[in-house]
Amino acid sequence: MPATNWTVTIGGTSFTSITQSLSFTVGRSSWFDTPTGNNCTLTVRNNTGQAASLSQGDQIVIGNDLGSVSMYFYVVEVTFQDEISANADTATITGTDALGMMSLFYVNDDPVIGYTNAIYQAGLIAQEVYPFVPPYPTATATNGRATVSDAFDPTTIGQRVVELLQTENSTYYYDGATLEFRTSAAPADSLTTFGTDSATTIIYDGLTRKYPNANYPNVVNLTSTTAGTTYATSPSNYERNYNRQVLFNTVSQQQAQTDYLAAILSDDSQLYVDVRFNDVAQSTTPLTSFLNAIGAMSGQTTQLTYTPPGGEAITSTFVIEGASMSAIPGRTDWIVYLSPRLLYDLFTLDSSTFGILGGTMVYNTPITYNDAGETYNATATDNGNRLGW
Numbered sequence: 001m002p003a004t005n006w007t008v009t010i011g012g013t014s015f016t017s018i019t020q021s022l023s024f025t026v027g028r029s030s031w032f033d034t035p036t037g038n039n040c041t042l043t044v045r046n047n048t049g050q051a052a053s054l055s056q057g058d059q060i061v062i063g064n065d066l067g068s069v070s071m072y073f074y075v076v077e078v079t080f081q082d083e084i085s086a087n088a089d090t091a092t093i094t095g096t097d098a099l100g101m102m103s104l105f106y107v108n109d110d111p112v113i114g115y116t117n118a119i120y121q122a123g124l125i126a127q128e129v130y131p132f133v134p135p136y137p138t139a140t141a142t143n144g145r146a147t148v149s150d151a152f153d154p155t156t157i158g159q160r161v162v163e164l165l166q167t168e169n170s171t172y173y174y175d176g177a178t179l180e181f182r183t184s185a186a187p188a189d190s191l192t193t194f195g196t197d198s199a200t201t202i203i204y205d206g207l208t209r210k211y212p213n214a215n216y217p218n219v220v221n222l223t224s225t226t227a228g229t230t231y232a233t234s235p236s237n238y239e240r241n242y243n244r245q246v247l248f249n250t251v252s253q254q255q256a257q258t259d260y261l262a263a264i265l266s267d268d269s270q271l272y273v274d275v276r277f278n279d280v281a282q283s284t285t286p287l288t289s290f291l292n293a294i295g296a297m298s299g300q301t302t303q304l305t306y307t308p309p310g311g312e313a314i315t316s317t318f319v320i321e322g323a324s325m326s327a328i329p330g331r332t333d334w335i336v337y338l339s340p341r342l343l344y345d346l347f348t349l350d351s352s353t354f355g356i357l358g359g360t361m362v363y364n365t366p367i368t369y370n371d372a373g374e375t376y377n378a379t380a381t382d383n384g385n386r387l388g389w
Helices: 098-102 118-127 157-165 251-265 284-292
Strands: 006-010 019-027 039-045 059-064 071-081 090-096 170-174 179-183 189-195 206-210 219-224 228-233 241-245 272-278 301-306 314-328 331-340
Touching: 006 019, 019 071, 039 059, 039 071, 071 098, 090 098, 189 284, 189 314, 206 301, 219 251, 228 251, 272 301, 301 331
Parallel strands: 189 301, 219 241
Antiparallel strands: 006 059, 019 039, 019 314, 039 090, 059 071, 071 090, 170 179, 206 272, 219 228, 272 331, 301 314, 314 331
């Protein structure tokens, strides 16, 4: 059974041999959280001042011996633990990725407007950051689902990015090398699955299942600068509010999503699951697939096979929100955070930003109706909408 051997390079200097512990997070721990960048923390020996020359902004590259994908972070703080005991001195280094670094700097007063391609906007925003410029590829226009209008006052880069991140039905992630936008109506499948077959799945040693109605909101308030606030609720003995700033242009579209979220957030048939596992219990092939997908797995779907107490085995599809990792020499422990796919399935009828009938945004071929509006093009391909054709 493989134990993951992690490598750490900071500012081009290897810290692997002196690293005592390492942890990092990717994505977010809940659908209700706004992604704010990936973060890492590591403790290294500092008995001869090995960490004395580190500076804010130094690049941290974390890799491993099984996967081919590295994670990229940037130093934001170094603390030194100077001990009385000989050779016991250590340093703790915290870092964030480029998305997190954006929140630390102001930009100029030019509002970013006029693009329907939200990821292109995010790339343009990132390019305004000064003095920190992370090494990422040139932004390319990709069909997105959000626009930033000139109604938003110019402000810090962090707040501008958060406005994009808080748009529903879309997900923005930075894996350290690529800024990526994912449409959420049909998230791509990840190569990782969780189950009981050690040859093909990640073997988990525990999970936490959470029924939403006991923990999550049933009263929804969505607010945008153009549509104002829309409200919806599902029956319950007590109210739990969910408030979010969104980027809608019309009241009807915003109300439709408000109604949808109120129903889904209080639906007891939908599970939120935290899956716990460690590397020493895994076979090499599924663990390698998981490690190769770390930076890009958030927003993708995965399958989980589990057996509830007193029940039979169930295999369900979830969306990966994020993961957290904690490693010491010889063992790495993981928690992967999953949400019900239904949360991501909202489809807004005839919306230029959230989907239209016909064309290539939702269907490969246009839909046609007769005079009574009773027929449609039966050759149209369903790409994940909720209309039930």
